[in-house]
Amino acid sequence: MPTSSVATEFTGISPRPRDKTQHRIAIVGAGASGIVCARELKKRGWSHVTVFERSHEAGGKTRSTILNDSATGRQAIAELGTYCIMPSAVVQEIIEDNGLADDIVNHRPIQYYDIARNKASSPLFSTDDSRPFWKKLAEFLRYSQETSRLALSQKPGFAAPFAPELLWSVDEWLTRNDFEFVRKAMFPLFCTTFGGPGFKDIPTLYLMKYEGLRRRLPMWRRATATLPRMRLGNQEIWKRAARALDIRYGEPVQSIGREQDALRLHTPTGASTFDSVIWTTSLPFLDAALPPERNADDSTLGARRFYRQVRQLKRAVLTYRVENLPRDVAWIFPDVSLAGALGESYGVKNWPGTDCYSFYPWMNEGHTLDDLDRSMRNLVTRLGGRVTSTVGSPFVSGYHPYFDAKTLESGAYDSLESEQGRGGVYLCGEIMSGILLPSTTEYARNLIERFF
Numbered sequence: 001m002p003t004s005s006v007a008t009e010f011t012g013i014s015p016r017p018r019d020k021t022q023h024r025i026a027i028v029g030a031g032a033s034g035i036v037c038a039r040e041l042k043k044r045g046w047s048h049v050t051v052f053e054r055s056h057e058a059g060g061k062t063r064s065t066i067l068n069d070s071a072t073g074r075q076a077i078a079e080l081g082t083y084c085i086m087p088s089a090v091v092q093e094i095i096e097d098n099g100l101a102d103d104i105v106n107h108r109p110i111q112y113y114d115i116a117r118n119k120a121s122s123p124l125f126s127t128d129d130s131r132p133f134w135k136k137l138a139e140f141l142r143y144s145q146e147t148s149r150l151a152l153s154q155k156p157g158f159a160a161p162f163a164p165e166l167l168w169s170v171d172e173w174l175t176r177n178d179f180e181f182v183r184k185a186m187f188p189l190f191c192t193t194f195g196g197p198g199f200k201d202i203p204t205l206y207l208m209k210y211e212g213l214r215r216r217l218p219m220w221r222r223a224t225a226t227l228p229r230m231r232l233g234n235q236e237i238w239k240r241a242a243r244a245l246d247i248r249y250g251e252p253v254q255s256i257g258r259e260q261d262a263l264r265l266h267t268p269t270g271a272s273t274f275d276s277v278i279w280t281t282s283l284p285f286l287d288a289a290l291p292p293e294r295n296a297d298d299s300t301l302g303a304r305r306f307y308r309q310v311r312q313l314k315r316a317v318l319t320y321r322v323e324n325l326p327r328d329v330a331w332i333f334p335d336v337s338l339a340g341a342l343g344e345s346y347g348v349k350n351w352p353g354t355d356c357y358s359f360y361p362w363m364n365e366g367h368t369l370d371d372l373d374r375s376m377r378n379l380v381t382r383l384g385g386r387v388t389s390t391v392g393s394p395f396v397s398g399y400h401p402y403f404d405a406k407t408l409e410s411g412a413y414d415s416l417e418s419e420q421g422r423g424g425v426y427l428c429g430e431i432m433s434g435i436l437l438p439s440t441t442e443y444a445r446n447l448i449e450r451f452f
Contacts, residue, residue, distance in 0.1 A: 015250075024048040024273065025452075027266055028253050029280035030245075031060020032437055033428045035238055035386065036090060036444035037278050038245045041452060049244055050274070050420055052267060054252035058242035059233075064233025069354040070321055076351035077233040078358055080395040083107070083193060083226035085234060087216040088438035090445050097261050098240035103231045107350070110225035112188060113331035115146040115382055119330060123209055124185055136181045143182045150203070156443035157433055158413045167405040170207045171200040188334040194400065194435065196313045196362045199336055199338035203405050209434035216438070233409070255287045255426075257278045263424050276421075278447070279431035280429040282398065283307040302422070303415040309407045317395040318376050320365060321360045325385035328352045343367050343375050356391055369394050401431040423450055 027034045030053035041049045057446050063081035067280060068074060084107060085091065095101055111120040150163060165173055170190075174183050191199055214222065221227065230236055236410045241349070251267040258264065279286045287307035332347040345359040359376045380387050403412045413432075420426050426447060435442030 006436060020045045021047050022338065023275045024262075025050070025278065026253075026263070026272070027051045027280060028286075029053065029060065029429065030055075030058040030238070030242060030247050030249075031280060031429075031432075031440075032062065032091075033280035033433070033440045033444045034060075034278070035241050035245065036094075036441045037048065037280065037428060037448055038247075039094070039241060040445050042245070044452060046447070049246060050272070052246040052249055052251050052253050052265070053249050056249045057239065059235040059238040061399070062235045062238060063395055064230075064235035065392065067351050067354050067356040067391060068316045069356070071355070072353075074353040076139070076207070076354045076356070077231075078319065078351045078356065079229065079234055079348075080319075080358065081397065082234050082437060084215055084229055084238075086228075086436055086438050088441055090441040090442075091237070091437050094237055094241050095219065095440075098237065098366045100232070100240070102231060102238060103236075104228050105334055106233045106331050107229050108228045109330055110189065110227070110332055110347075112334050115333065115335070118384075120329070123189060123332075124223065128191070131181070135434060139181045140185075140268060143179050143186075146177060147208065147211040147215075149216065150204070150208045151208045152434075154212075156267045156439070156446040157417070158205065158209070158262060160411070160414050163359075166203060166205040166208060167408055168204050169200055169405070170195060170202055173204040173207070180427065183338070184334065185329060188332050188337040188346075191337035191340070192332045192360065196346075196400065198311075198313055198400075198402075200340060201311075201404065202400075202402055203408060204409065206400075206402055206434060209439060210429050210436065213241070213436050213438050220449050237411040252291055255291075257406040274424075275423045276426065278426045279351075281446070282401065282429075283310050283427070283431055286425075302421040305405065305411075306333040306403070306412045306416060309403060309412070310401045312401045313362060313399045314364065315360065315362045315397065315399050316372055317358050317360055318369075318372060318378070319356055321355045321388045322350075322357045322380055323355065323386045323388055325357065325380070327355075343371055343374055345379055345404055348379075355388075363396075369396075383412065400435045401429075401430075420447070426451060 025041060025048060027037050028053050034051055035058060038049050040053050061081040065080060067076050067078050112123050113120045150166065189426050195202055251269055253265050253267055255266045256263055259273060262275055263277050265272050265274060284307060287304065303329045329351050330349045337346045341366050342362055344362045347360045348357055350357045361372050361375065363372060377387050416427055428444050428447050430440055433439040
């Protein structure tokens with residue numbers, strides 16, 4: 001029978017489902033959010049939970065791969081996606097449940113590298129700020145006080161109303177507060193790992209979510225930029241957790257329609273019927289999967305109008321075998337990161353014991369992988385090294401979905417949250433929670449607690 005638009009048939013919040021043995025739940029995406037949703041549902045006794053994943057492995061943006069040294073054969077595990085494991089009760093529970101509690105080790109401390117001076121140093125001692133130490137310390141303490149006041153870490157997601165300064169861009173917020181030492185000392189790391197070239201546009205709201213989570217790290221980790229990881233690879237957490245779940249790999253959801261009181265999901269292998277859908281991937285993808293609205297210009301259609309207003313960064317990770325560079329380093333290039341340069345590497349990581357180096361450029365739709373390859377090779381030459389070969393294929397992913405200030409002011413999050421469960425569709429994932437594993441996993445658990 002013909003399908004009709006889920007969005008235009010929303011008539012109210014779906015009641016909390018009651019029959020755990022009959023209610024069919026589909027989860028779209030086997031990244032951290034999707035896996036936590038599935039685990040939580042299973043723990044609560046829901047019998048029919050199916051996860052659809054477009055790729056052939058679990059983990060989403062967490063991508064771990066084995067590399068080896070070309071001369072000795074020694075192996076190392078490289079992190080091409082999620083670089084570190086931030087403290088989170090939800091993630092820790094999964095780690096312990098899957099026998100990985102003793103597997104947490106440390107990355108090498110991150111250093112800032114000044115190419116012009118051929119010098120690497122700790123982030124806090126790398127700037128050329130000539131002010132007295134006490135003035136820099138006073139600024140740092142003032143920054144700490146402001147971020148303590150504004151930091152968003154206690155509750156999952158983004159609850160309005162927002163303080164006015166949270167709608168300023170990160171760049172504007174730093175400038176208005178005269179945080180110039182902080183900008184030079186801390187924000188190359190922020191731009192490399194989180195904000196990318198968009199920190200001049202990204203609202204401060206997202207920085208404060210990041211700061212709230214960063215504060216969970218012990219002071220020594222923050223001061224030395226020493227971040228925790230999994231010895232067997234960060235992706236191993238999700239691979240092991242996925243073994244206990246019903247996941248259909250290689251099955252992207254192409255469209256969703258309504259069939260009587262149920263939802264019909266179409267994938268390349270066929271169609272399946274469910275009573276509820278939890279969408280954990282990109283909202284623009286969900287918008288494309290749903291049938292078109294009857295009147296695309298009708299702003300009263302509800303939260304779906306915000307699906308198309310999600311902005312997203314894009315990054316690639318390129319890995320090479322390199323000669324004549326120092327081993328076991330993790331460098332960030334402050335000049336590149338603070339300039340918001342696209343197509344240039346914000347950092348480089350050598351995977352211990354190997355001649356493999358991964359580079360992390362941000363990009364836009366105008367960049368080709370050939371452009372990036374030339375840029376990375378040129379950087380290696382400037383650093384005094386030589387590329388001997390490429391390793392694998394570049395890992396390209398969408399990164400850090402966010403709303404701009406205008407969309408936040410128009411009530412995007414209030415609208416999206418108020419329509420959770422309409423027509424049987426629930427929203428999860430990074431745009432709802434904020435980036436970084438603690439945000440995504442804690443929001444996923446909270447979603448299941450609220451509605452199931």
